[in-house]
Amino acid sequence: MDFEYTSEQEQFREELQAWLEENLPDGWTEGDRDVPDDQDEREQFLRDWQARLYEGNWAGLHWPSEYGGRDASLLKQTVYREETAKYHTPQQINAIGINFVGPTLMELGTDEQKERYLPNMLNGEEVWCQGYSEPGAGSDIASLTTRAERDGDEFRINGQKIWTSYAHYADWCFLVTRTDDSGLKHEGITTILVDMDQEGVSTSPIHQASDEEGFNQMYFDDAVAPAENVVGEVDEGWDVVMTLSSFEHGTTRIFSIEQRYKDILEYCKNNTRNGQPLVQDPVVRQELADLDSRIQAAKVSHLRNVSKQMETGMPGPEGSMDLVVADELANDLENFAVNILGPEAALWEDGPEDGQWVRDYLQTYGSWIAAGTGDIQRNIIGERVLGMPKDDKSQTSHREES
Amino acid sequence: MRAKLTDEQERIQETAEDFLESNGGIEFARREMEGEDVVDEVWSEISDLDYPAVTVPIDHGGLGEGMVYLSALLEATGRYAMPGPLPETAAVGAPLIAELGDEEQKDEYLPAVADGDCRLSLAAYNDRNESLPAAVGADGEVADDGSVTISGTKTLVPYADAVGEVLVATRTREAGGYDGVTLCLVDPESEGVSVEALDSLDRTRPLYDLELDLTVPPERVLGPAHGGGSALERAADRFTVASCAMLVGAADRAVDMSAEYTTERTQYGQPIGKFQAVKHRTADMWIDMQSARSLTYYAAWALDADDPDATRAVSAAKSYAADRLHRVFGDDMWNHGGTGFTWDHDAHIYLKQAKAWRNFLGTPEEHRDRLIEARLSE
Numbered sequence: 188m189d190f191e192y193t194s195e196q197e198q199f200r201e202e203l204q205a206w207l208e209e210n211l212p213d214g215w216t217e218g219d220r221d222v223p224d225d226q227d228e229r230e231q232f233l234r235d236w237q238a239r240l241y242e243g244n245w246a247g248l249h250w251p252s253e254y255g256g257r258d259a260s261l262l263k264q265t266v267y268r269e270e271t272a273k274y275h276t277p278q279q280i281n282a283i284g285i286n287f288v289g290p291t292l293m294e295l296g297t298d299e300q301k302e303r304y305l306p307n308m309l310n311g312e313e314v315w316c317q318g319y320s321e322p323g324a325g326s327d328i329a330s331l332t333t334r335a336e337r338d339g340d341e342f343r344i345n346g347q348k349i350w351t352s353y354a355h356y357a358d359w360c361f362l363v364t365r366t367d368d369s370g371l372k373h374e375g376i377t378t379i380l381v382d383m384d385q386e387g388v389s390t391s392p393i394h395q396a397s398d399e400e401g402f403n404q405m406y407f408d409d410a411v412a413p414a415e416n417v418v419g420e421v422d423e424g425w426d427v428v429m430t431l432s433s434f435e436h437g438t439t440r441i442f443s444i445e446q447r448y449k450d451i452l453e454y455c456k457n458n459t460r461n462g463q464p465l466v467q468d469p470v471v472r473q474e475l476a477d478l479d480s481r482i483q484a485a486k487v488s489h490l491r492n493v494s495k496q497m498e499t500g501m502p503g504p505e506g507s508m509d510l511v512v513a514d515e516l517a518n519d520l521e522n523f524a525v526n527i528l529g530p531e532a533a534l535w536e537d538g539p540e541d542g543q544w545v546r547d548y549l550q551t552y553g554s555w556i557a558a559g560t561g562d563i564q565r566n567i568i569g570e571r572v573l574g575m576p577k578d579d580k581s582q583t584s585h586r587e588e589s
Numbered sequence: 590m591r592a593k594l595t596d597e598q599e600r601i602q603e604t605a606e607d608f609l610e611s612n613g614g615i616e617f618a619r620r621e622m623e624g625e626d627v628v629d630e631v632w633s634e635i636s637d638l639d640y641p642a643v644t645v646p647i648d649h650g651g652l653g654e655g656m657v658y659l660s661a662l663l664e665a666t667g668r669y670a671m672p673g674p675l676p677e678t679a680a681v682g683a684p685l686i687a688e689l690g691d692e693e694q695k696d697e698y699l700p701a702v703a704d705g706d707c708r709l710s711l712a713a714y715n716d717r718n719e720s721l722p723a724a725v726g727a728d729g730e731v732a733d734d735g736s737v738t739i740s741g742t743k744t745l746v747p748y749a750d751a752v753g754e755v756l757v758a759t760r761t762r763e764a765g766g767y768d769g770v771t772l773c774l775v776d777p778e779s780e781g782v783s784v785e786a787l788d789s790l791d792r793t794r795p796l797y798d799l800e801l802d803l804t805v806p807p808e809r810v811l812g813p814a815h816g817g818g819s820a821l822e823r824a825a826d827r828f829t830v831a832s833c834a835m836l837v838g839a840a841d842r843a844v845d846m847s848a849e850y851t852t853e854r855t856q857y858g859q860p861i862g863k864f865q866a867v868k869h870r871t872a873d874m875w876i877d878m879q880s881a882r883s884l885t886y887y888a889a890w891a892l893d894a895d896d897p898d899a900t901r902a903v904s905a906a907k908s909y910a911a912d913r914l915h916r917v918f919g920d921d922m923w924n925h926g927g928t929g930f931t932w933d934h935d936a937h938i939y940l941k942q943a944k945a946w947r948n949f950l951g952t953p954e955e956h957r958d959r960l961i962e963a964r965l966s967e
Contacts, residue, residue, distance in 0.1 A: 189591045189890070190590060190891075190894075473957050476908065476956075476961045480957075481880070484884045485880070491593065491886075493592070494590070494592040495593065511876060566869075572872075575871065
């Protein structure tokens with residue numbers, strides 16, 4: 188058991204810190220962290236940041252060097268997550284491409300696909316989204332009905348996707364389609380790379396409870412994609428979906444949750460209720476401490492998973508725990524943050540940080556659903572970690588049964 | 590960074606589980622619970638396996654290991670609620686003697702502990718409703734020759750009639766907190782000591798009153814007069830982590846029992862583990878157990894490394910484990926239906942252990958307060 192980083196890893200941290208100090212937008216490190224509200228300006232801002240990360244060789248930390256990455260170990264990736272959380276760095280606009288689609292192509296893509304798509308992911312020249320959920324296929328993703336039909340050298344695509352993050356910025360979509368509905372629902376699925384810049388593809392933003400428009404509906408109306416854009420085999424796309432979701436399980440937001448907790452702790456030191464600092468209030472102290480210990484637990488659990496993964500190579504179903512715990516922590520933490528504001532909790536844009544506290548609090552209700560609801564994660568833990576019987580309807584693949 | 594037990598630590602866990610399983614698993618605990626005294630039998634077996642020697646320094650015949658190693662071991666013994674003062678001896682007593690003892694004391698006690706010939710316990714409470722350090726009564730007086738006269742009743746002393754020496758904490762100088770506390774080694778069978786059993790909630794780990802009316806000679810006083818408090822506080826932290834480890838092991842078994850039972854038990858024509866209400870409750874038990882395990886490992890490491898984060902780490906482990914693992918054992922009862930509430934099902938053994946330990950050496954509420962204090966002084 189050792190929770191100290193090596194001097195090489197600490198050196199990596201210092202290198203990153205120095206780069207961030209130098210390259211974050213002016214005023215950012217002093218707390219002036221404005222991201223433009225206007226959609227177009229915001230997109231430009233995020234694309235510029237993505238390109239800057241790429242120039243500094245920070246964008247593809249976990250990518251192999253042959254694809255322009257840095258071959259960084261899981262622990263260096265952890266250091267990167269810790270530091271970018273501390274500096275509240277802007278999001279990577281191409282997070283979907285870099286974290287999920289890229290690694291999936293490296294594993295299952297053809298040489299031509301790798302050569303064509305990987306180079307433009309890290310620099311943000313081509314931004315990616317993932318076309319998964321549909322109005323009738325949420326948690327039960329395998330019941331999707333968006334059709335892709337073979338038409339000569341092409342596939343012709345018709346259907347609707349929903350809850351797609353980054354679709355309004357995206358140049359490409361990693362789309363999950365149905366090519367055959369004669370068999371079991373996990374059969375006849377095909378994943379295909381679709382150019383978003385064509386007449387048959389349109390998006391419309393979804394107005395969220397947080398008054399933001401972070402995700403979209405996507406409509407495919409006779410959209411086309413060449414047959415060479417199929418990832419893996421036609422009708423065997425469920426395996427590709429599973430590969431991609433294993434990369435999702437390797438990520439965590441626990442370090443930004445920890446940073447947020449520290450910011451809230453500072454607030455409690457510097458603000459009073461009934462004339463005394465919030466940190467002297469016995470109830471506030473108990474709640475802070477409970478959050479503190481849960482964050483510590485989640486962090487160490489993540490590090491234990493990482494240490495295990497360094498030996499086994501792949502993230503296991505234990506990653507579901509990271510998701511469940513982080514989502515619930517984020518929700519409890521942001522709720523607590525708004526509660527301690529006192530009567531000011533009634534304000535939105537006129538509340539702290541121009542409404543950011545309230546937006547963050549509302550946002551946590553969406554995170555619980557994203558990337559598999561807490562209920563689905565608990566099914567995964569029950570079935571795949573503890574070996575409990577599968578629900579007939581939740582069987583994720585008929586192949587696992589054989 | 591390597592957040593993982595070493596191969597050797599994993600091996601000692603396997604050995605300990607094999608040893609207990611070849612002796613009927615929970616049977617030692619059940620026999621102790623039914624009033625049989627199994628500590629001698631257990632101790633003779635685990636002495637052959639060198640468990641009491643784990644934290645004794647190498648030059649006194651021990652293995653010289655720290656809290657991570659001990660926690661790994663206690664996780665395995667805790668899985669079957671193994672009776673005996675192993676945490677008291679290995680987490681509290683032996684390290685205290687190694688830290689505070691003079692050469693004669695170390696030579697006298699530590700090799701005996703390592704060989705399994707001397708078990709240790711701790712007496713710190715004069716008041717059953719008060720918390721440490723306030724519960725350490727002012728029942729001692731230091732004489733000019735360095736001897737300590739103690740006249741008072743210590744309570745909630747684990748295994749007092751099954752140990753060679755009890756480390757007795759007495760307040761010899763009126764001062765706040767842990768200041769003014771003197772530690773003495775007292776043989777419970779010596780003149781001026783009487784031991785009375787208490788009926789404890791957790792009958793696998795019995796508690797006693799210790800009536801003291803004696804003068805402890807200077808050679809049995811441990812460390813400086815009036816100056817044993819800070820070492821006692823650290824010892825309490827080690828005991829806390831050791832107890833967390835035992836309960837994590839117990840919780841691991843509770844999760845296993847729940848997963849197994851709900852897979853086999855059929856109602857409404859299907860295994861009850863298919864129902865999400867049951868599946869999700871069990872998944873949550875597993876999450877809470879893993880979280881407590883993470884906090885325990887981290888706290889054990891922080892104590893071994895003398896990390897500035899140790900106080901916060903220990904208090905996080907205690908406050909989390911005390912509340913969440915107690916619920917894990919309760920949920921295991923529920924998952925087993927009526928069977929879960931019977932004497933024959935093991936959940937109540939763990940539930941009572943968790944409840945009996947909840948407020949010992951600091952309530953979760955006090956630990957949360959201590960955690961925040963440590964945060965604020967960063």
